[in-house]
Amino acid sequence: MFISNAYAQTAAAGAESSLMSFLPIILMFIVLYFLMIRPQMKRQKEQKSMMEALAKGDEVVTAGGILGKVTKVTDAYVTLEVANGTEIVAQKAAVATLLPKGTIKSL
DSSP states (O other), X not given: OHHHHHHHHHHHHHHHHHHHHHHHHHHHHHHHIIIIIHHHHHHHHHHHHHHHTOOTTOEEEETTOOXXXXXXXXXXXXXXXXXXXXXXXXXXXXXXXXXXXXXXXXO
16 A cells, blocks of 8 residues: 555656756746847837838938938838939848938038
8 A cells, every 4th residue: 555655656746847847948948039039029120110211311321331311212222322423222121220310411
């Protein structure tokens, strides 16, 4: 009779310990989500809304470091005036930062 009681106790403890062994892995995925995945998704959402809001007259910096004023916006491209009379065409995705109005004074 005593032996069967001992077996019952170890079987119940074995099920609980297997659940506890997965707990650190589950906690690591939760931390990974809040520290890496969620901020990246937020950044992508902000970048997308910034690209959709581009308008003529905005001052921007491209991913290559070129500063310019937006003169024309299409679905996939923007035309930037980088100097007086000098315009370049860039992909919308290449626009990295939207600058405050009046940042570029030499154009």
